[in-house]
Amino acid sequence: MKLPSKHIALVVVLSLAAIFAYQTYWLVNLYRTQCRATEHDIVEAMRLSDYNEIILRVEQMSQDSLGQHGEVSVSAGYNDTTPYVESRTIITEQRGDSLNTTTQVQQTRDTAAIDASLHTNSTDFLFGRKNTMQELAGYFQRGLHAGLDVIHDPDFATYDSLLCDELHRADIITPYRLTHLHQGDTLATGGTPNYIPSPEAKTYEYSYDLHGKWLYLLTTEPIHGHVLQQMAGILATSAVILLVLGFSFWYLIRILLRQRTLEEMKDDFTNNITHELKTPIAVAYAANDALLNFGADADGTKRTRYLRICQEQLTRLGGLVEQILSLSMERRHSFRLHRTTFPVADILAPLIEQHKLKADKPVRISTRLMPPGLEVNADRTHFSNIVSNLLDNAIKYSAGQAEVEIEARQEGGAFILSVRDKGTGIPKDKLAHVFDKFYRVPTGNLHPVKGYGLGLYYVKTMVERHGGTVEVESEPGRGSEFVIRI
Numbered sequence: 001m002k003l004p005s006k007h008i009a010l011v012v013v014l015s016l017a018a019i020f021a022y023q024t025y026w027l028v029n030l031y032r033t034q035c036r037a038t039e040h041d042i043v044e045a046m047r048l049s050d051y052n053e054i055i056l057r058v059e060q061m062s063q064d065s066l067g068q069h070g071e072v073s074v075s076a077g078y079n080d081t082t083p084y085v086e087s088r089t090i091i092t093e094q095r096g097d098s099l100n101t102t103t104q105v106q107q108t109r110d111t112a113a114i115d116a117s118l119h120t121n122s123t124d125f126l127f128g129r130k131n132t133m134q135e136l137a138g139y140f141q142r143g144l145h146a147g148l149d150v151i152h153d154p155d156f157a158t159y160d161s162l163l164c165d166e167l168h169r170a171d172i173i174t175p176y177r178l179t180h181l182h183q184g185d186t187l188a189t190g191g192t193p194n195y196i197p198s199p200e201a202k203t204y205e206y207s208y209d210l211h212g213k214w215l216y217l218l219t220t221e222p223i224h225g226h227v228l229q230q231m232a233g234i235l236a237t238s239a240v241i242l243l244v245l246g247f248s249f250w251y252l253i254r255i256l257l258r259q260r261t262l263e264e265m266k267d268d269f270t271n272n273i274t275h276e277l278k279t280p281i282a283v284a285y286a287a288n289d290a291l292l293n294f295g296a297d298a299d300g301t302k303r304t305r306y307l308r309i310c311q312e313q314l315t316r317l318g319g320l321v322e323q324i325l326s327l328s329m330e331r332r333h334s335f336r337l338h339r340t341t342f343p344v345a346d347i348l349a350p351l352i353e354q355h356k357l358k359a360d361k362p363v364r365i366s367t368r369l370m371p372p373g374l375e376v377n378a379d380r381t382h383f384s385n386i387v388s389n390l391l392d393n394a395i396k397y398s399a400g401q402a403e404v405e406i407e408a409r410q411e412g413g414a415f416i417l418s419v420r421d422k423g424t425g426i427p428k429d430k431l432a433h434v435f436d437k438f439y440r441v442p443t444g445n446l447h448p449v450k451g452y453g454l455g456l457y458y459v460k461t462m463v464e465r466h467g468g469t470v471e472v473e474s475e476p477g478r479g480s481e482f483v484i485r486i
Helices: 005-062 111-117 122-127 132-148 156-169 224-230 232-293 300-330 345-358 380-396 428-433 455-465
Strands: 068-078 083-095 098-108 176-182 185-191 202-207 214-220 339-343 363-370 375-379 402-411 414-421 469-475 479-485
Touching: 005 132, 005 156, 005 202, 005 214, 005 224, 005 232, 156 176, 156 185, 224 232, 232 300, 339 345, 345 363, 345 380, 375 380, 375 414, 380 402, 380 414, 380 455, 380 479, 428 469, 455 469, 455 479
Parallel strands: 363 402
Antiparallel strands: 068 083, 083 098, 176 185, 176 214, 202 214, 339 375, 402 414, 414 479, 469 479
């Protein structure tokens, strides 16, 4: 059963896209919220700086050594007809032993404007609007200004210094320009020395009187970079999560595609192995049928020929079954290697003779052992099958006469065996797959060499079972070399 990989991959991609879209939506909303919060912090820093400047002025006046004292009182509420915010400043002057009131200033600020912003009953005024208490505090602060500014102008330099401290306290470290205005006329400028606002700079306005005639303007660069710095941790974490999810989904799709490829390779293997099994059975059956039913046994030459055909086909069939059983055994948890130490020559000599006899082409195999009595510690049966598979490939993929070189040596405590041929070779882009199960190097619609893609997989599996490695180097048209280290 083939996996519906296209549909699964589509679902995975759509799921990943939905996660990315939701994460982006969440981050964008968080960014906008942070921008609004930072802008609110800037305006609040301007208000707090103004309040602190008022307090400092009051303290300065109370400590004035000239003998002039001031008292500032503020009241707000309703009279019989209208709401009001009233500030009163009383200045007293002490002469000798007597204390005389010399000046009294009383001001009521823009009750009409206040009436427009307040409800008609006290309950609504206190609880009917969001942020009412904060607005009420703002009215009191403006009332303080109304009474205090009459006798002492705001200290712009002090306000500038306080504003710088408040911005730093709010972790807003950025150059700015501060301007003091009255009815559009500039009274004073300050802020960060040598700072020139860019065309993208943003201005924040804070008015400290009810008419909006007296105000401070704060000009600074856009807060986007500052907000992104504040979100650096969240952005980094989100990026890591997205990368992990992306990698996980990519790996899942890759596994699904490999599973699909494996399914296709299994189907090809089933078709191929069926053909491989049927061929020797059919040939042996035909030869045996000729001996039994067509009198071929009367002719000694034909009898010998047909019997040899049966033997060859049964040997081929037995080798195929043995290799499949070996791969099946390798997958079992109970599989164990029976390692012994034996001379390499004892394995190579009979294998070379067998492959020369069964080859359908001239074969020349040379060996080089260093030293001649070189021994190897391995499972004798599986080591023999490893070398046999390598020799079989070297002979099958040699055009014309097969020339194979076998070299074995001991190097750094490891046993190294190489099998080199001068055959057709393997393209570079196919080398990484030659050890995959069921894999065969594509040759178009022609299949001059029979096989089922298990030989080199068996070699790699058994070498790794011995704790070793296998490598291949090849060049099309010049042959291949397989090197195993145990």
